[in-house]
Amino acid sequence: MELVELKTVRNILKVDIAFTVILITGFQRITNNKLVMNKIDLNALRDRAYKTACEHGFHDTELSNEHCFCLVISELMEAVEADRKNRHFDKEKYKIGEYAECQGWLTNEEKFINVFNRYIKDTIEDELSDAVIRLLDLAGMRNISLEIATKEIGDCIDDMAESCKDETFTESIYAISTLPVRYDGLYDFHTTINDMVLSIFGLAKHLEIDLLWHIEQKMKYNKFRNKMHGKKY
16 A cells, blocks of 8 residues: 555544544533532522521511512513623633632632632623522522432433524523413422522533532532622522
């Protein structure tokens, strides 16, 4: 075989190998994402969110479902404002900031709060996390199981993300915000809460946001905040 032919064969093999690596890497990424999603225990997150809210005075008085939904929607609207201002979480800047904070003499709590305030707070990711945490809190207050969402989140998340592709960010947020009204009289309260949580996770997946990680960060941050987070309600 001539030298030119050998080079051609080698190039073809390199392309095939590279393509195979891409396929394997992609498959591993999809598989790992599904494994992470399948390990989510929304009921455990619900209990933590509700416990923290109680400890911070949010349930000192009786709250209506309408009140709680209004606060969920307010967080979704803040996500819209964050999108309008192009406030996105920058993972690389976060890592650099986290490393820089470790060089100081502050406590671990102070370091965490500083980094969170600088690189996570008021971003789209942060506001979507707040919306889910509000729903988790509401589910805890009403003793609503999130087992349906927990079971379906691993299997349905890709389909839910796909459904967001033909919508703008504001249209997706509007669809989620209006679920309580659109479901009224058709589905029970339990289903409404589960589907709102799933919908936000689906939107986050579409935006390539690691929502579970951001929820964990915000829940940790909330534990260090003042009563009622310094607000009236």
